[in-house]
Every structure is written in C-alpha cells, then in structure tokens.
Amino acid sequence: MQLQDGQLPIYVQIxxxxxxxxxxxxxxxxxxxxxxxxxxxxFNVNPATAGKGLTILLEKELLYKKRGLxxxxxxxxxxxxxxxRLQHGINEQVTAxxxxxxxxxxxxxxxxxxxxxxxxxxxxx
Amino acid sequence: xxxxxxxxxxxxxxxxxxxxxxxxxEPKLVGLVGRNGAGKSTLMSLIAGLELPTTGRVxxxxxxxxxxxYVAVNTVYIHPNMTFPTHLSLREICQMGAQFYMNWDCTxxxxxxxxxxxxxxxxxxQLSTGMxxxxxxxxxxxxxxxxxxxxxxxxxxxxxxxxxxYRVILKDYLAHPRLMIxxxxxxxxxxxxxxxxxxxxxRQVIVHKNIDDFAASHVIWxxxxxxxxxxYPDALIIERSPFGTDRVVVPSSVTAxxxxxxxxxxxxxxxxxxxxxxxxxxxxxxxx
Numbered sequence: 001m002q003l004q005d006g007q008l009p010i011y012v013q014i015x016x017x018x019x020x021x022x023x024x025x026x027x028x029x030x031x032x033x034x035x036x037x038x039x040x041x042x043f044n045v046n047p048a049t050a051g052k053g054l055t056i057l058l059e060k061e062l063l064y065k066k067r068g069l070x071x072x073x074x075x076x077x078x079x080x081x082x083x084x085r086l087q088h089g090i091n092e093q094v095t096a097x098x099x100x101x102x103x104x105x106x107x108x109x110x111x112x113x114x115x116x117x118x119x120x121x122x123x124x125x
Numbered sequence: 126x127x128x129x130x131x132x133x134x135x136x137x138x139x140x141x142x143x144x145x146x147x148x149x150x151e152p153k154l155v156g157l158v159g160r161n162g163a164g165k166s167t168l169m170s171l172i173a174g175l176e177l178p179t180t181g182r183v184x185x186x187x188x189x190x191x192x193x194x195y196v197a198v199n200t201v202y203i204h205p206n207m208t209f210p211t212h213l214s215l216r217e218i219c220q221m222g223a224q225f226y227m228n229w230d231c232t233x234x235x236x237x238x239x240x241x242x243x244x245x246x247x248x249x250x251q252l253s254t255g256m257x258x259x260x261x262x263x264x265x266x267x268x269x270x271x272x273x274x275x276x277x278x279x280x281x282x283x284x285x286x287x288x289x290x291y292r293v294i295l296k297d298y299l300a301h302p303r304l305m306i307x308x309x310x311x312x313x314x315x316x317x318x319x320x321x322x323x324x325x326x327x328r329q330v331i332v333h334k335n336i337d338d339f340a341a342s343h344v345i346w347x348x349x350x351x352x353x354x355x356x357y358p359d360a361l362i363i364e365r366s367p368f369g370t371d372r373v374v375v376p377s378s379v380t381a382x383x384x385x386x387x388x389x390x391x392x393x394x395x396x397x398x399x400x401x402x403x404x405x406x407x408x409x410x411x412x413x
Contacts, residue, residue, distance in 0.1 A: 008387070009387065040299055041299055045318065046154055046295075046319055048335070049320070049336075
C-alpha cells in the first residue's frame with residue numbers, strides 16, 4: 001500500500017490511517033494494534049518511521065503499551081477520536097460550506113435543501 | 126559497528142575525503158547521498174576494507190577494516206562497476222557465495238533469482254545492466270552480512286521492477302535487521318525506506334540524521350521575496366516568480382506568518398548541496 005498525500009510526513013499519514021481503523025472499529029478497545037514492523041511492511045516504510053506514527057497515538061493516549069506484548073487501543077479511544085473530528089473536521093467543513101454558499105448567493109434554505117438531497121443520495125435517511 | 130575517524134583519502138593528487146567522521150552503532154537502513162564525485166563509492170570501499178585511508182582510521186565491527194578476513198566475511202559491497210569471476214555461471218557464483226559467507230541464505234537467493242527470472246546458466250558478464258544490478262543486489266542480500274553496502278543497487282533496473290526491488294530490500298531488512306547502507310541518486314524513490322540519511326559534500330559528512338527529522342528541520346515559505354528575506358536574511362531562494370509568490374527554504378525553527386509548506390528530504394538535500402552558480406537556464410540564455 002502506498003500513501004500519497006505528499007503534504008504530510010509519512011508518519012502523520014500513518015497515524016491518521018490508524019485513527020480511521022479505530023473509528024471504523026476494525027480494531028476495538030483493548031484490541032492489539034499493528035506493530036511497527038507490520039506497518040512498515042504495509043506502507044513500504046522504515047520501521048522507525050512507522051514507529052513514529054504509533055508514538056503519535058500513544059502520546060494522545062489513544063493507545064497503551066503492554067510490556068513485551070505490543071500496543072493496544074485504549075478504552076474510549078474511538079469516542080474521543082470521533083469527538084475530535086466533530087470539533088475540528090465537520091465544524092471546519094460546515095463553516096467553509098456556509099462561506100462558499102454566501103459567495104455564490106445561495107440562500108440558507110437552498111443550502112439546507114442541498115444537504116437534504118445529499119443525505120437522500122447517501123441512503124441515510 | 127562502523128567508525129570512521131578523521132578519515133582522509135587522496136586518489137592521485139585529488140583529495141576525495143578530508144577529515145571525515147561517521148559513526149553508526151546499530152542495525153539500520155541508512156541512505157548515503159552526495160552529488161557526483163562526492164566520494165560515496167570511495168567511502169564505501171574504505172568501509173568494505175578494500176582500500177586504506179590516506180590518514181585516519183576506519184573500524185568495522187570493532188576491527189580495522191582494511192584487509193581483515195573477519196571484516197570481509199561480515200561485509201558485502203556491491204556497486205555498478207563490480208565484476209564476478211568470468212568463467213562462473215550465476216548458479217556457481219551463488220555456490221561460491223554460500224561457501225564464503227557463513228549465513229548465506231540459499232532459500233532467499235533461489236526464490237528471488239527465480240522470481241526475477243535471471244538466467245542461472247549464464248555468466249554475470251552476459252547480463253544486461255539492469256539484470257546485473259538485480260543479481261548483485263540479490264547476491265548481497267543473500268549473504269546476510271552484518272554490514273551490507275549497496276552502491277546504486279537499483280542502477281539500470283526498469284521502472285516496473287524498481288519498486289519491487291525496493292520492497293525486496295525492505296522485507297529482507299525487516300526479517301533480518303542489519304546495517305544496510307544504500308548509496309543512491311534516487312533519493313525520492315528511496316527516502317521512505319530509510320531511517321537515517323548521511324550527506325557527503327565538500328569531502329565531508331555534512332548531515333547525519335534521522336531522515337524524518339532532517340526533512341522536518343526546514344520548511345518552504347511562499348510569499349514576497351523582500352519581505353521573506355527581511356524576516357530571515359539567510360533564506361535560500363528556490364523560486365522567483367513573476368506573480369509575487371516566491372519560494373524560499375528556511376529552518377523550521379524560524380517563526381513568521383508566511384504560507385508554509387513541508388519539504389521532502391530529497392529537495393532539502395538538493396538545496397543544501399547546490400553549488401551557487403546560477404541555473405541551467407543561464408547556460409542557454411542569449412542575454413549578455
């Protein structure tokens with residue numbers, strides 16, 4: 001697997017990939033996360049770089065270490081990540097969306113209609 | 126593992142390396158880069174014990190490197206100009222390797238040579254440039270030598286097989302961590318594999334760092350050149366644009382409110398080793 005986003009250092013991209021694994025529950029709380037060697041092989045990078053990706057999650061206390069066994073997902077990690085994304089990701093995107101709508105003279109009503117349409121297309125309503 | 130202390134090397138009258146110091150103590154994937162003629166190959170052959178430094182000391186695995194059997198059986202050095210005995214087929218060369226190197230991995234050499242479809246009955250001289258590189262790299266990995274020196278291991282290998290060869294190197298390193306030093310001009314293809322980078326320039330090691338830290342040590346600013354130079358006079362100018370968005374490289378420790386961009390290890394290496402003599406466009410320019 002190759003990571004492509006050239007703007008971010010590889011280890012940050014690996015950290016982001018791991019966060020999505022946790023959010024999408026491919027690794028549950030107290031589940032074992034990939035080792036730096038597994039990540040190195042998966043992403044074709046040096047194990048030290050892969051280790052840095054893990055360290056980011058460890059420092060955010062999303063992972064914990066068991067000596068000799070590896071790293072595991074902290075209880076509540078998924079919820080904290082989702083909250084973080086809600087705060088940063090969605091809020092920022094909604095603000096940008098509203099700004100763009102103003103530039104294009106789209107009314108609040110029209111924008112809400114577009115959002116409803118998008119929901120219907122996604123089959124979530 | 127490898128210690129070069131105050132190493133100088135003269136070849137004829139030319140000083141290739143001067144007062145060079147390099148210390149690597151752990152198994153790692155290290156990239157050795159430098160512009161043409163920077164002395165990469167000379168440094169590698171000193172570490173492999175094929176040559177004596179003019180002055181200074183090269184120690185490999187706690188012993189003086191030059192002409193030491195112990196260093197020889199624990200070191201492998203491949204490079205684009207190497208030769209193997211002309212009367213031996215690839216299969217016989219591997220058998221010879223297995224006799225010399227105690228940890229020779231027959232399974233690995235057999236599987237890789239079959240996978241890459243190298244003609245085992247032919248001699249090394251009969252191979253194409255790319256196949257020579259592949260064979261030499263597979264040979265080097267199969268030795269499992271504690272110190273593995275790969276000088277341009279991907280030399281001449283076609284685009285389609287290059288990424289596979291990089292993966293071979295990484296997977297074998299993961300399975301059997303050991304010191305691998307890779308000299309290459311293809312830093313952009315290679316940099317993700319590396320843990321450390323060593324840059325040779327002006328006859329010395331000017332950088333020896335973790336490669337992620339190296340890339341993070343500088344950033345690119347975008348903006349108005351005069352303002353950026355006012356904020357950091359030593360900024361390295363990399364692009365002057367007629368539209369007012371010039372680009373410079375500065376240490377990431379400098380704070381300023383210009384648009385910032387990350388820089389890759391390859392770009393930073395190129396800027397840091399550039400000779401300041403204008404650009405190729407100046408050569409073709411008709412202006413007097």
